[in-house]
Amino acid sequence: MAPDVRGASLVALAEGVAAKKWKSRDLVEAYLDRIARLDKKIGAFLLLDADGARRAADAIDKKIAAGEAVGPLGGVPVGIKDIFVTRGLETTAGSKILKGFIPPYESTASARLAAAGAIRLGKLNMDEFAMGSSNENSAFGPVHNPWDLERVPGGSSGGSAAAVAASLCAGTLGTDTGGSIRQPASLCGVVGVKPTYGRVSRYGVIAFASSLDHPGPFGRTVEDAAALLEVIAGHDPMDSTSIPQPAGPYRRASKAGLAGLRLGVPKEYFQSGMDPEVEAAVRAALDELGRAGATLVPVSLPHTPYAIATYYLICMAEASSNLARYDGVRYGHRTEHAGSLEELYAKTRGEGFGAEPKRRIVLGTYVLRAGYYEAYYGKALRVRRLIANDFAAAFAQCDVLVTPTSPTPAFKLGERAADPLQMYLADIYTVAPPLAGVPALSQCCGFTKSGLPIGLQTIGPTLGEETVFRLAGAYEARTEWHQRLPEDPS
Amino acid sequence: MSTDPYEAVIGLEVHVQLATRTKIFSISSAAFGGEPNAYTDPVCLGLPGALPVLNREAVDAAVRLGLAVGSRIRPRCRFARKHYFYPDLPKGFQISQYDEPLCEGGQVTFRLDGEVRRIRLTRIHLEDDAGKNIHDASGVSFVDYNRAGVPLCEIVSEPDLRTADEAAEYLRAIRTLVRYLGISDGNMEEGSLRCDANVSIRPRGESKLGTKAELKNINSFKNVRDAIEHEIARQKVLLGRGEAVVQETRLWDPDRGISAPMRSKEEAHDYRYFPEPDLPPLVVDEAWLLRARAVLPELPEARHARFLGLGLSAQDAQVLVAERPIGDYFDLALAAAPAHPKKIANWLINEVLGRVDDARKLMDKEVPVPPAALAELVELVEKGTLSGKLGKEVFGRMWQQRRRAGDIVAAESVSLVSDTSVIEAACQRVVERSPDEVARFRGGNAKLMGFFVGNVMKETGGKANPKIVNEILRKLLG
Numbered sequence: 001m002a003p004d005v006r007g008a009s010l011v012a013l014a015e016g017v018a019a020k021k022w023k024s025r026d027l028v029e030a031y032l033d034r035i036a037r038l039d040k041k042i043g044a045f046l047l048l049d050a051d052g053a054r055r056a057a058d059a060i061d062k063k064i065a066a067g068e069a070v071g072p073l074g075g076v077p078v079g080i081k082d083i084f085v086t087r088g089l090e091t092t093a094g095s096k097i098l099k100g101f102i103p104p105y106e107s108t109a110s111a112r113l114a115a116a117g118a119i120r121l122g123k124l125n126m127d128e129f130a131m132g133s134s135n136e137n138s139a140f141g142p143v144h145n146p147w148d149l150e151r152v153p154g155g156s157s158g159g160s161a162a163a164v165a166a167s168l169c170a171g172t173l174g175t176d177t178g179g180s181i182r183q184p185a186s187l188c189g190v191v192g193v194k195p196t197y198g199r200v201s202r203y204g205v206i207a208f209a210s211s212l213d214h215p216g217p218f219g220r221t222v223e224d225a226a227a228l229l230e231v232i233a234g235h236d237p238m239d240s241t242s243i244p245q246p247a248g249p250y251r252r253a254s255k256a257g258l259a260g261l262r263l264g265v266p267k268e269y270f271q272s273g274m275d276p277e278v279e280a281a282v283r284a285a286l287d288e289l290g291r292a293g294a295t296l297v298p299v300s301l302p303h304t305p306y307a308i309a310t311y312y313l314i315c316m317a318e319a320s321s322n323l324a325r326y327d328g329v330r331y332g333h334r335t336e337h338a339g340s341l342e343e344l345y346a347k348t349r350g351e352g353f354g355a356e357p358k359r360r361i362v363l364g365t366y367v368l369r370a371g372y373y374e375a376y377y378g379k380a381l382r383v384r385r386l387i388a389n390d391f392a393a394a395f396a397q398c399d400v401l402v403t404p405t406s407p408t409p410a411f412k413l414g415e416r417a418a419d420p421l422q423m424y425l426a427d428i429y430t431v432a433p434p435l436a437g438v439p440a441l442s443q444c445c446g447f448t449k450s451g452l453p454i455g456l457q458t459i460g461p462t463l464g465e466e467t468v469f470r471l472a473g474a475y476e477a478r479t480e481w482h483q484r485l486p487e488d489p490s
Numbered sequence: 491m492s493t494d495p496y497e498a499v500i501g502l503e504v505h506v507q508l509a510t511r512t513k514i515f516s517i518s519s520a521a522f523g524g525e526p527n528a529y530t531d532p533v534c535l536g537l538p539g540a541l542p543v544l545n546r547e548a549v550d551a552a553v554r555l556g557l558a559v560g561s562r563i564r565p566r567c568r569f570a571r572k573h574y575f576y577p578d579l580p581k582g583f584q585i586s587q588y589d590e591p592l593c594e595g596g597q598v599t600f601r602l603d604g605e606v607r608r609i610r611l612t613r614i615h616l617e618d619d620a621g622k623n624i625h626d627a628s629g630v631s632f633v634d635y636n637r638a639g640v641p642l643c644e645i646v647s648e649p650d651l652r653t654a655d656e657a658a659e660y661l662r663a664i665r666t667l668v669r670y671l672g673i674s675d676g677n678m679e680e681g682s683l684r685c686d687a688n689v690s691i692r693p694r695g696e697s698k699l700g701t702k703a704e705l706k707n708i709n710s711f712k713n714v715r716d717a718i719e720h721e722i723a724r725q726k727v728l729l730g731r732g733e734a735v736v737q738e739t740r741l742w743d744p745d746r747g748i749s750a751p752m753r754s755k756e757e758a759h760d761y762r763y764f765p766e767p768d769l770p771p772l773v774v775d776e777a778w779l780l781r782a783r784a785v786l787p788e789l790p791e792a793r794h795a796r797f798l799g800l801g802l803s804a805q806d807a808q809v810l811v812a813e814r815p816i817g818d819y820f821d822l823a824l825a826a827a828p829a830h831p832k833k834i835a836n837w838l839i840n841e842v843l844g845r846v847d848d849a850r851k852l853m854d855k856e857v858p859v860p861p862a863a864l865a866e867l868v869e870l871v872e873k874g875t876l877s878g879k880l881g882k883e884v885f886g887r888m889w890q891q892r893r894r895a896g897d898i899v900a901a902e903s904v905s906l907v908s909d910t911s912v913i914e915a916a917c918q919r920v921v922e923r924s925p926d927e928v929a930r931f932r933g934g935n936a937k938l939m940g941f942f943v944g945n946v947m948k949e950t951g952g953k954a955n956p957k958i959v960n961e962i963l964r965k966l967l968g
Binding site: 317369 | 532535536537538539540541542543544571573575577580581582583633760761762763764767768769770
């Protein structure tokens with residue numbers, strides 16, 4: 001007997017499968033039914049693998065019937081951002097240039113999900129090559145925010161956030177480069193975690209900006225996100241930047257309480273430009289945390305004003321390099337109008353890339369050109385170091401930082417599409433943690449009067465995921481924001 | 491002595507493919523050949539999401555090369571991305587090293603016309619090789635990525651070379667060295683050793699460098715020599731006419747024996763180097779250096795000097811160090827017959843080397859006369875059991891039948907007759923039937939000694955000990 005999966009937690013669904021309260025196949029059918037009814041309005045999925053999901057679910061159910069172990073996520077349907085390569089399943093990174101690309105291998109993170117028994121329902125919509133903060137840069141259409149279909153879900157992992165918010169699957173994978181997990185989590189009112197750089201393997205994650213790309217989970221609850229991260233985190237010999245230390249236990253941390261935690265409140269994150277409703281909700285959350293027993297400590301991250309410029313210099317330089325491989329020679333789109341090798345490149349890339357990747361390739365190529373490296377990329381790396389030092393200094397005074405995730409709630413589709421600079425400012429509170437490589441989580445801390453979710457960001461020191469989960473879990477336990485669900489679109 | 495008013499200044503960039511089992515950043519075989527695209531994987535094909543993982547075997551090979559030429563091995567170095575578009579370059583960039591190469595400085599030592607030459611090195615760094623474009627006659631192009639990701643060491647010399655011969659000899663010395671170290675087969679035909687040359691000329695005595703041209707596609711010793719000579723001549727003509735040398739990249743056409751500038755589009759690269767974010771800095775610590783040093787073999791120059799010390803001629807020493815197995819063979823034979831280094835060298839060079847098609851296989855089990863067997867033969871000859879001529883015969887049978895010299899001598903009584911009474915009788919017979927020659931010999935024609943010795947040898951079926959024959963004949967004819 002399948003439960004109502006609307007609003008269900010991944011952890012509860014997994015426990016129900018393990019306890020034979022329901023079958024994995026029932027869960028798959030329940031979610032496929034919701035997707036069939038609702039996703040036309042939301043647009044979270046780029047590709048559904050219904051048959052594959054049914055087969056995998058049946059296999060899990062068989063194992064359970066036979067009394068075999070199925071892993072911590074046994075039988076739970078999940079969705080994967082289309083930036084993770086999936087063996088035998090088209091993977092596009094939201095770009096026409098990869099249309100039709102069937103990877104011959106599987107990303108480490110998605111393979112670990114499968115090994116833990118999770119069922120892959122399909123691939124989720126995203127901004128092209130993870131470049132964007134609204135999901136409007138997807139070559140395959142926008143994603144609509146389940147809380148207000150006229151608004152964006154945030155980006156670039158817009159499909160991953162919206163799918164969890166609309167209960168189209170129990171949990172999802174996304175990637176965060178400058179906020180691409182936390183900002184959409186904030187705009188969709190779900191939990192999104194960007195772990196420490198190297199905590200989750202990037203192997204098989206289509207690169208946008210290699211030194212900034214962080215795969216991570218989305219969940220309905222803090223514990224759901226922790227359960228997903230426990231599975232996907234850990235050393236991977238296929239990623240040379242992967243961290244060797246063992247990962248977890250995050251679920252336990254999410255229930256450990258926040259007694260004795262010192263909460264740093266960085267003053268630079270509470271300055272002008274913030275939506276007043278966002279500021280009120282975040283300040284109320286701080287008060288709540290204070291009442292819960294945490295000590296609030298004012299701290300400063302003085303190089304914060306340089307974070308956006310630093311972030312965009314580095315990510316564009318790296319993107320211009322990472323996107324060089326899409327040349328029409330080996331896979332993906334190839335122009336039909338090439339008379340020469342040069343035309344093959346120019347036309348394939350001209351036809352295949354959307355406006356945002358092109359903008360970033362041009363700017364990234366510009367900053368890396370001979371003689372200008374020091375003025376741009378080299379300087380950005382030095383400022384990046386200063387930003388990392390800011391965090392290290394702050395964490396000498398406190399255990400965890402608490403800030404808003406996004407300066408505004410979800411904005412309307414098309415509202416900022418014409419103004420890239422305005423769009424880049426959506427990342428103002430989220431770009432610094434990836435520059436420093438430190439872990440950060442976004443969770444819901446309230447709603448605007450018009451009913452849009454507001455996100456609270458918790459930032460921990462390097463490998464401080466457990467502290468982040470302690471704080472986020474304790475906050476969630478004292479509040480009910482996470483229990484609110486968007487209406488199903490009719 | 492040349493009265494040439496110009497001197498050439500040459501620097502070489504040599505690429506050595508390292509003979510590792512797998513590629514530098516992935517798990518595919520790094521072997522040469524194979525069906526097109528058989529040795530590929532997501533990493534070397536540049537598939538989306540694939541990440542490089544550095545092969546320590548490649549680093550170890552480069553470290554050994556650096557130690558062998560006396561480079562400074564950086565305790566911490568970095569990889570960098572070098573960008574350009576070409577179908578054989580799967581990622582749109584090569585993973586190379588830029589501002590922090592693995593090895594800096596050092597020198598390559600070799601001998602040219604008996605003189606020791608030392609060519610300084612700028613650097614040695616690691617990088618990945620590209621694939622290969624294949625164009626068929628119908629105008630269709632294919633790409634084979636088997637070579638993509640094979641580890642390369644780039645060895646950059648200072649502009650210390652002055653002639654085409656010297657450049658070719660330098661390249662040969664590098665080939666010898668990498669083969670000694672066992673890090674590459676150094677095979678130019680298969681592209682495991684490749685070379686670009688920077689060539690400029692300047693008036694003799696001038697210290698400022700002239701404008702250089704870069705020569706590409708010079709992938710044989712002959713091409714290196716021909717292309718550089720041609721380039722020096724070309725630049726002399728230009729300067730002679732009062733024209734300037736243009737800084738450019740030129741492609742050598744070995745069939746026509748000329749070079750032509752590459753299209754400027756092909757060479758106008760801004761490589762947009764930046765540190766490879768997918769690879770952490772490479773740290774080579776003292777322990778690693780110690781391990782690498784411990785397995786360094788005796789290097790060609792040291793071996794050459796040691797062989798001269800044994801009394802070998804410079805020419806023989808040169809032959810013996812040309813490939814490591816030749817010297818190894820020599821050393822093993824010498825260990826078994828320590829009194830005869832020069833003789834062993836002669837036998838090795840004249841008999842053994844002539845019978846193997848590739849001196850690099852000299853230490854293989856298949857070689858029918860192993861070093862100890864050669865030593866045994868040399869001892870038999872030097873003891874007088876066999877003459878040189880007989881020795882050669884015995885060697886031929888050793889080679890064909892894989893038998894030891896001692897066995898052949900014992901079983902077939904091929905040893906020399908040293909019984910003076912037998913030899914004396916034969917000498918007596920020859921002297922008696924050659925009165926004219928005896929008279930002429932006694933009249934002062936010393937050359938006739940050969941005639942008498944030859945006839946005695948005939949009488950004894952070639953088995954008489956020539957030393958004793960000579961002694962007795964002198965007595966009889968004196």
